[in-house]
């Protein structure tokens with residue numbers, strides 16, 4: 001039987017990637033730092049994915065197991081026997097899992113010449129390429145030469161909204177019906193494995209940028225403006241007409257960049273925006289604004305969902321007022337339970353807003369955006 005080792009038995013791990021891999025006939029080995037999840041996976045060996053759309057659909061995922069991430073010996077051994085390694089741990093964790101992936105690859109190269117593919121399924125442009133760089137740092141020069149031929153790291157775009165779970169059974173996952181997993185066809189080692197639901201394309205960059213700078217852009221603006229106004233969920237935030245208008249405006253500003261850069265048809269892109277908004281408004285998804293706004297330092301980064309499209313729109317001669325409004329709200333995100341939010345607020349207090357815009361967002365004082373964002377920031381109570 002084919003084996004897939006998946007890092008991160010969280011929402012995307014169980015509800016999306018692990019689910020598709022198991023459905024394609026892989027024995028899925030979940031690696032996680034959460035001992036309760038690992039224990040539950042080993043105890044039951046199965047869980048349910050519940051699609052919450054107009055109607056309810058329940059899928060049973062069977063033949064799965066769990067390993068604690070700290071059991072590095074076992075993790076490396078499983079990787080050495082696997083055909084696929086996937087991740088959904090969050091972009092900030094990729095560096096930490098690179099050594100054990102390298103150790104598994106090193107063992108495998110000694111035993112087999114079969115190809116292995118490693119796909120980082122994270123909200124980050126070029127996540128697998130980044131993971132590859134980190135993994136290669138832990139291989140010897142000879143292993144690196146070998147790995148370049150036998151181990152693929154295709155980049156990917158992953159899209160399925162999965163909020164935190166509220167059910168009574170720890171492993172069950174409630175998901176929206178929609179999903180899209182798109183992978184760079186040119187990045188695979190060996191044949192592209194046939195996994196129903198995974199689409200391989202030659203223009204991945206267009207897919208991944210469209211997803212992150214549309215869906216995640218709009219989502220983040222909704223989360224930060226919603227948090228600012230005291231709403232709990234994305235649905236509540238978007239039922240506020242003024243927030244909906246800013247969210248749509250921000251997606252249109254990033255859309256001006258995306259349609260110019262990738263040649264998407266403007267009408268079709270408009271439909272993509274409206275479909276995305278409809279997904280945000282799914283009443284069955286109780287998606288907290290604090291989940292969608294999590295890790296504000298990452299989300300305010302120069303390549304991430306808010307600042308990058310704002311700078312790109314600016315290059316086209318557009319003043320991205322809605323994105324700037326979203327950035328200002330993100331800078332105010334002070335959710336106590338979020339470590340990055342606490343750090344961000346400390347930085348603003350100690351270093352001032354100009355320094356934070358420069359250091360975190362890559363927006364210099366000379367850039368007119370700096371003044372626009374500050375103008376909004378000052379007005380937020």
Ligand SMILES: NC(=O)c1ccc[n+]([C@@H]2O[C@H](COP(=O)([O-])OP(=O)(O)OC[C@H]3O[C@@H](n4cnc5c(N)ncnc54)[C@H](O)[C@@H]3O)[C@@H](O)[C@H]2O)c1
Pocket residue numbers: 007008009010011012013031032033034037069088089090091093096097121122123158159160161162163
């Ligand atoms: N939830 C969504 O709607 C969604 C959709 C598309 C993409 N994503 C992306 O998928 C990734 C995962 O998101 P999620 O919502 O599933 O998060 P999550 O918090 O539900 O799951 C992450 C899992 O990774 C585990 N983890 C953390 N450090 C680890 C380590 N060192 N080794 C192994 N496991 C570790 C955590 O314990 C957790 O179970 C993120 O990059 C996110 O941006 C999320």
Ligand SMILES: O=P(O)(O)OC[C@@H](O)[C@@H](O)[C@H](O)[C@H](O)CO
Pocket residue numbers: 123158159160161162215216219220291292293294295
């Ligand atoms: O996962 P993050 O923190 O990068 O972003 C939060 C949400 O926007 C995100 O998880 C979406 O729900 C997801 O990207 C939908 O495909």
